[in-house]
Amino acid sequence: MLQLDPSATASLTEQIVTGIQHRIERGTLAEGTRLPSVRGLAQSCSVSPFTVAEAFNRLVAAGWIEARRARGYFVAPRPVATTPAPARTEVDEAWVLQRMYENDGLSLPAGGGWLPPDWLYEEGVRAALRHLAKAEGSSLVRYGHPQGLPALRTHLQWRLAMRGIESTADQIVLTHGASQGLDIAMRLLVKPGQTVLIDEPGYSTLLASLSLYGAKVVGVPRTANGPDVIALERIAAAHKPVVFFTNSALHNPTGTTTSAAVAHQILRVAERHDFRIVEDDPFADLLNPAPPAIASLDGLQRTIYLGSFSKTMSPALRVGYFLADGDTVRRATQLKMASNLTGSEIAEAATLHMLTDGHHRTHLDRLREKLGEAQSRVCTRLAELGWTPFHRPTGGLFLWAEAPAELDADQLATAAATAGIALAPGRFYMVNERTRHFRFNAAWADDSRLYGWLAAQRDAAG
Secondary structure, eight states, X not given: OOOOOTTSSSOHHHHHHHHHHHHHHHTSSOTTOBOOOXXXXXXXXXXXXXXXXXHHHHHHHTTSEEEETTTEEEEOOOOOOOOOOOOOOOOOHHHHHHHHHSTTOOSBOTTOSSOOGGGSOHHHHHHHHHHHHHOOSSTTSSOOOTTXXXXXXXXXXXXHHTTXXXXXXXXXXXXXXXXXXXXXXXXXXXXXXXXXXXXXXXXXXXXXXXXXXXXXXXXXXXXXXXXXXXXXXXXHHHHOOSEEEEEOTTOTTTOOOOOHHHHHHHHHHHHHHTOEEEEEOTTGGGSSSOOOOHHHHHTTSSEEEEEESXXXXXXXXXXXXXXXXXXXXXXXXXXXXXXXXXXXXXXXXXXXXXXXXXXXXXXXXXXXXXXXXXXXXHHHHHHHTTOEESOOOSSSSEEEEEOOTTSOHHHHHHHHHHTTBOOEEGGGGOSSOXXXXXXXXXXXXXXXXXXXXXXHHHHHHO
16 A cells, blocks of 8 residues: 655654545545555554554544544545635734734734844744653643742842832732733723723724723823823823823833833822723733833732743743732733633743843843844935835834825825735824824834835835
8 A cells, every 4th residue: 555665754643644645636545535554554554553553543543544443444535625705805903813813924023122133042842842841840831820830920020120120929920922911901990981091103903902801991192201191191181090001111102111200100100090900911021121111119919010031932822920919910810710720831841941041141142132233224215205104213112103205104005015015004003193103013024025126015005
């Protein structure tokens, strides 16, 4: 049935798997055909029964064949091919998010929210996984601690203390990225119908989550130094919010950073109007030195602090953290377990290994340098093409820029999609206001394809 080559690079098991797959694809083995027994195929191929059994197990797992009890192995039914639905041309937030996260999404995610793979810490991830594979114990096959890996929480306690954020390890809950931390904070602090403040422009996914949850969302205008505290005071007095969600360092989408003076004023406004602060800070590691966090100024009395390693190490790890006072952490842990049990101890242990292997700091230094250089080039090129940056970041991922007056901002993202370019229209990030701004990711946007396309749009409009 099969001709195997013991000298080939592929193992005998792999050759059996590939050989049977090819015969099924060509129709030589039709649906429902019974395959030789394990022992029979082993004899005809001059291999051990264990080799054939392993090949059959792989084919069953992949859906090529099926095992029927006491009868043997048979070629499994193949899925019927269907005609794909017509391509969607309207660009809205849901469409952009789906296409950006698909492996076969748009080829140039100039408005994306993450770094290119070769900018991330892939070498560190591989080394960490190799280390875990060799380690003794049961950490690879058990549930993790409800609050997350104790050793990682202890390390985080030390790292955050270096930034002036004092806590105990018991005041830290590890989360499935910062996104789970935001979701837990929302469910802890907000009831449907209550007023919530967010940055405007602000994090689009948070805006969507709060709206779907039933909160009344009010935007606080963003300035080059952080939230507009005069507007914050006026809005808080008028709307009586329960919480203010704000992104401190290298803000998404503007790239701005909240200054120490503004952070102090935000706390004073929160105290006067009695609302909590959720400080979402996943980009702090991209600044050196990192600015004072709001959480460092009030000792986590009124502030919940969120961070993540997805932006600088690997989004595949999905490890974030949630800091708060003891009672809030206790309730956050209960919510985490109610919806997700525990986090992945494998991912948490890998993160700890990368943070302590001695090379993470070098990776961050290189990453900061590359982002700073990319930001400078993107700002300059966009300005040359008639775009107006809201702020010129010196680092981080994001740049917020206004389209030239002659371009139709509402149609631009749809037109870009036909060229394989994903732009992020500013309307995704606004509560109510209209805007001609777009979010750009400097790591992806620094590309001749984007600059050439934008130049062509300008020339066509002029």
